[in-house]
Amino acid sequence: xxxxxxxxxxxxxxxxxxxxxxxxxxxxxxxxxxxxxxxxxxxxxxxxxxxxxxxxxx
Numbered sequence: 001x002x003x004x005x006x007x008x009x010x011x012x013x014x015x016x017x018x019x020x021x022x023x024x025x026x027x028x029x030x031x032x033x034x035x036x037x038x039x040x041x042x043x044x045x046x047x048x049x050x051x052x053x054x055x056x057x058x
Contacts, residue, residue: 019042022045023045024042024044027043027049028041035056036056037054037055037056038054039051039052039053040052040053
């Protein structure tokens with residue numbers, strides 16, 4: 001599933017602080033890429049990986 005809401009910061013500015021109380025483990029912290037995207041990855045208590053981020057598009 002994908003969607004667009006603007007920026008990752010608009011959804012969640014500090015993923016670890018918000019998601020850890022729910023049992024999520026931050027796998028990759030909030031990172032800026034060389035091509036203009038920004039995102040992070042967490043693993044939920046059941047072992048499922050979730051990636052959230054932005055894509056600047058054209």
